[in-house]
Each structure stands twice: as structure tokens, then as C-alpha cells.
Amino acid sequence: MSEVIVVTSGKGGVGKTTTSANVGTGLAKEGKKVVLIDTDIGLRNLDVVMGLENRIVYNLVDVVEGNCRAKQAMIKDKKYPDLYLLPSAQTRDKTSVTPEQMQKLVEELREEFDYIILDCPAGIEQGFKNAIAGADRALIVTTPEVSAIRDADRIIGLLEANEVHKIDLVINRIRMDMVKRGDMLSSDDVLDILAIDLIGIVPDDENIVVSTNQGEPLVGTNNVAGQAFENICKRIMGNEVPFLELTGEGFFQRLARVFGR
Amino acid sequence: MGFFDNLLRRNRSADDAKDRLKLLLVSDRSNCSPETMELIKNDIIKVISKYMEIDAEGLDIQISQNNDEVDGPTLYANIPIREIKK
Amino acid sequence: MKELVLLKGNNYGLTITLDSEIQFDELLEKVEEKFTAAAGFFNSTKQIALKVEGRTLSSEEMTRLLESITKASSLAVAYVIEENQVIETQMKNLIKEKADKEEEERSEQSEQTEKPISSRDNGEHLGKFYKGTLRSGQNLESDSSVIVIGDVNPGATVSAKGNVVVLGCIKGNAFAGKDNNNEAFIAALDMDPIQIRIGSKIARSSDDKGTKKRKLRKRRKEQYSDEAKIAFVEEGNIYIEPISKALLNDILI
Numbered sequence: 001m002s003e004v005i006v007v008t009s010g011k012g013g014v015g016k017t018t019t020s021a022n023v024g025t026g027l028a029k030e031g032k033k034v035v036l037i038d039t040d041i042g043l044r045n046l047d048v049v050m051g052l053e054n055r056i057v058y059n060l061v062d063v064v065e066g067n068c069r070a071k072q073a074m075i076k077d078k079k080y081p082d083l084y085l086l087p088s089a090q091t092r093d094k095t096s097v098t099p100e101q102m103q104k105l106v107e108e109l110r111e112e113f114d115y116i117i118l119d120c121p122a123g124i125e126q127g128f129k130n131a132i133a134g135a136d137r138a139l140i141v142t143t144p145e146v147s148a149i150r151d152a153d154r155i156i157g158l159l160e161a162n163e164v165h166k167i168d169l170v171i172n173r174i175r176m177d178m179v180k181r182g183d184m185l186s187s188d189d190v191l192d193i194l195a196i197d198l199i200g201i202v203p204d205d206e207n208i209v210v211s212t213n214q215g216e217p218l219v220g221t222n223n224v225a226g227q228a229f230e231n232i233c234k235r236i237m238g239n240e241v242p243f244l245e246l247t248g249e250g251f252f253q254r255l256a257r258v259f260g261r
Numbered sequence: 262m263g264f265f266d267n268l269l270r271r272n273r274s275a276d277d278a279k280d281r282l283k284l285l286l287v288s289d290r291s292n293c294s295p296e297t298m299e300l301i302k303n304d305i306i307k308v309i310s311k312y313m314e315i316d317a318e319g320l321d322i323q324i325s326q327n328n329d330e331v332d333g334p335t336l337y338a339n340i341p342i343r344e345i346k347k
Numbered sequence: 348m349k350e351l352v353l354l355k356g357n358n359y360g361l362t363i364t365l366d367s368e369i370q371f372d373e374l375l376e377k378v379e380e381k382f383t384a385a386a387g388f389f390n391s392t393k394q395i396a397l398k399v400e401g402r403t404l405s406s407e408e409m410t411r412l413l414e415s416i417t418k419a420s421s422l423a424v425a426y427v428i429e430e431n432q433v434i435e436t437q438m439k440n441l442i443k444e445k446a447d448k449e450e451e452e453r454s455e456q457s458e459q460t461e462k463p464i465s466s467r468d469n470g471e472h473l474g475k476f477y478k479g480t481l482r483s484g485q486n487l488e489s490d491s492s493v494i495v496i497g498d499v500n501p502g503a504t505v506s507a508k509g510n511v512v513v514l515g516c517i518k519g520n521a522f523a524g525k526d527n528n529n530e531a532f533i534a535a536l537d538m539d540p541i542q543i544r545i546g547s548k549i550a551r552s553s554d555d556k557g558t559k560k561r562k563l564r565k566r567r568k569e570q571y572s573d574e575a576k577i578a579f580v581e582e583g584n585i586y587i588e589p590i591s592k593a594l595l596n597d598i599l600i
Contacts, residue, residue, distance in 0.1 A: 044502075053501070053541055055542075056542070078554060090483060090484045091484050091485070091486045149282055150282065150289065153290070154289060181273075182273030182275050182276065184275055185275050185279060189278075189279050193279070193282055
């Protein structure tokens, strides 16, 4: 049974693309057949984060417009043969694709893939509508900041209005030292406000920047962010995995564990 | 540790964030301005106070978009009662 | 006083009116004088038709007249039309015919000596200039060749039916010979593309640029030793090599 997951946030720069890349790669690592679709037409990025930018021949708009078949446009990952990327077009804009076309494409891909991950653009305009059109469930990415949480709340409302009911929260870039000091909202605070299921907490980690520089997702590597993403993938697959114990730098107390409500 | 906590609590920006967010989201979710919400709240207090003594400070009203039972937004009011007037 | 020699121009040539009484040698001197005086006016090497009026010349006299004109000006007389013979439109037709014929001859000639070129589209010899940096999402397309004076950034694409020359750095995509022309080439002062395509062939940058390229970049920045490179197709593969005289000699345009 295949599942279509849209990764969205409302606000830009909170880590949608990083999350998409790592979740997609992580699921492929677990032996699933995965396709990542970059729906950010005009500002494509997922190809760079995946390190596949040099292989692009056709793109999403080409597929939708019938210039090529979906198979021709999908790029096989360097590391995982069951992981594919359908890149977005850089020279077009969001209106080049309609929600109906996206839905049709996603339905077509369902037959072949276990997971279809849609990397959604920031904002709530056409690009967002395209991305959520065919989605079964959503991962909301937010950071513990007022602006990101406010936008996440708006997105949750819009998703519900569009009949996407399975919505999970990824809290990204949390800094336990700041939480401990009381200068950053804790994951509990965020959950309290947004009142949706938590699926992962990803600590702020320099390795993310390094991995983006190199074009290799860090899921599963031996650092906290890599672990966190791996756990998110397991939870997506329906496994119960306890949340990581995140400790603040310099403070060695245990921090609140949050189990999905 | 407790001592430090108390000392630091005075300037915890996370608490500010939380308070601001809660207020913000109420109006975001309802498409009502905080002023309108405040007016609704005051009117509710006025009406209910005729019949019972309530904790005006603890009163919390919210407009929620997501509800399983009814379509469209719903107004929730949480009104702590101190004493029912006889 | 009656002019002994009168010149009158039209779009396709010259009408020369000659005195009928005067000695021919004397007349010829006057003709030379006239043309020398008007040298500034007649300094084109254009082919013209010459119409002679007022005097009937023998063929020997005609030859001498033409010699004088050639001596005194740079004009080339393609046709001589004797009096009453023609009107302007006919002059025009004659000149045109001659020009067309020469064009034909010229193209025939090139076909004999440089076969591969004539088989290609004429438009390819033309080029389009673009000045400025092509940024991500920008797409410069041309039905001819294209010369970019500036950089092609990652995410930008320059594509041409002919050749692509970048006087700057290619850090994005460059496609030459869009109509499956594998003989097209791509040249750049700094060749660091994400992807290049020539005709039906595709080449992409190496995957392990993370470490290797960064080091390379660093070194480059320090020394400014950028080497101009050229990409071309040989035996079905795309090669990128530093531009050398030998390579340029092999290029067909």
C-alpha cells in the first residue's frame, strides 16, 4: 500500500527540503521504494540537497505537459537504487501545474512506489495547493519560533479544510540549551499550542549544513540529527520508537520526553 | 537549581513567546481581531455573572476551525465557576 | 557653354553623355578629369552599368573609355549599354542577374572545397551576443550561436542551435547544437558546469565535488590560473580540454 506524504510548513526556511530529503532517503534505507517530488516550481532545491542536480534532463513540468514520461524525468539516487527524485522546473512558475494534474501524476506513481514524498514550497498559494492535492498525510515542519508556529497553525487549518486529516508535526532546529534557559519554546510548548501529533524532534545540528554542502542527506549517520530523522522514518512506517533524549549542552539533565498524544 | 530557575524565570523569553502565540492564534483561527474577542469575552462575563460568580481571570474563549461534529468554526468557552448564586 | 562630358547617376549605374564633335582623345582626357574630380563620389567598388549617350563609339573606343574610367575611379563597369538601348529597369535587371550568378558560382565553389559546412544550416554562422550574468532560472536560447559576456550561474541555462561561447564562467548548464548537431562546441574561460549537452550527448559534473572541487576552487582563487576550455563531441563522447591551437584548427564552423 502506498502513501503520499506532503512535507509543508507555511513559513520558508524552517527545513522542509532538508526534511523531505532525509525522510525520503531514510525510508529508502529501510528498503522502501520511494520517490521524492520537488513541487517548488521556479525555486528548485531538493535536487541540490540530494546532490543530483547534475543529472536533470526533464522535470515535473515536462511530465505534466507530456513532453516526457514520468519514468524519463525521475532521477535514480546515487546511493539507494530504490530512491528516485522528480525535480522541479527552474524556469517556470507555479501556475505551470494544476492541482488536478498533480493528483493525476501522484495516482500514477502510487502503483510503483511505497512512498511518494512531496516537498512543498513555502506559502499558501498555488504551489501549496498543488502539493497537497494528492496527499494522504502531511508532515508539518516547524521551528520553535513564534513566526514559524503561527504559520504552521494556519497550514494545519488549510490541510484540514482540504481533507488531509493525518497531520504530524516535526519540530526542527531545537536547541536544548536555549530551551533549558527558557529562551526557546520547548517541544511541549509547541505541541500544546498546535495540538497535533508529534512525529519527531530534530535538534539544531551543524552536520545538516555540512550534509547540504555535500549533497548527501545525513539520515542514519552517527549524529543526533541523523538519528532523529531515522526515527521519524520508522514512525512514518508505523513503528513505535521512543523519542531521543536530547540534552542541552553543558546541562546534563534529562529533558522532557514527549510521547505522541 | 531551583534557585537559578526562579532567578531566570523573570526573563524567560520562551514564556513571552508562548503568551503572544496563544493570543495570536486565537484571532488567527477565528478571523476575529483580539479586540473583538475581548468584547465577546466581556459580554459573556456580564451575562453569566447575573446567574453565577465566575473567575473572570481564568475565563478562556477560543474559536476552533477543527471540529469533528460540526462543519465550520466553533466557539469554545471555558468558564471557571466560583459559586452558583442562589 | 556646353559640357563635353556629362555624368548622371541612378540606382544601378551611370549615364555618361559625350560630346559628338570633339576629338576622341580629347574627350577621353575630359572623361578622366571628370572621374578624378568626382573620385570621392565614385569611390565605391560597386558594380555598375554604364550607359553611353550622345556619341556612337567603336568597340576600340569603348575599350579605351572603360580603361580611363577604371583608371580614374574604383568603379567596376559590369555592363555597357549603348544609347537608346535600354531604360533604367533593364539596367537593374542586368545587374541583378550578374550578382545572382556570381553568388551561385561562389556557393558552388565552397561546396567543392568545404563540404561539411554547406550541409549545415546557414543561420548557424550567425551569433547572438548577451552581456550580463545569467542567474538561476534564467534561460538564454538562440537559434544561432551564442556568446555570453558574463557568467552562467548554477541553475541557469544557455542553449543554442549553434555553438556556445562564454567569456566568463559556466557554473550552470550549457547546451550546444540543440538540433542534434554533434559538431557544435562549447567554450568558456572557466569551465565548471553542472551539465553540458552537445547535440544528443549529455555530460554532467562529477559527483564527488564536495571535497575535491572545493579544494580546487580554493587553489584557483589563489592563483587565478583559470584555463579556458572547450567541450566537443568525439566518437560519441563529450571531451573537455584546454583550448589549444591544434584543437581550434579541428573545429568546423
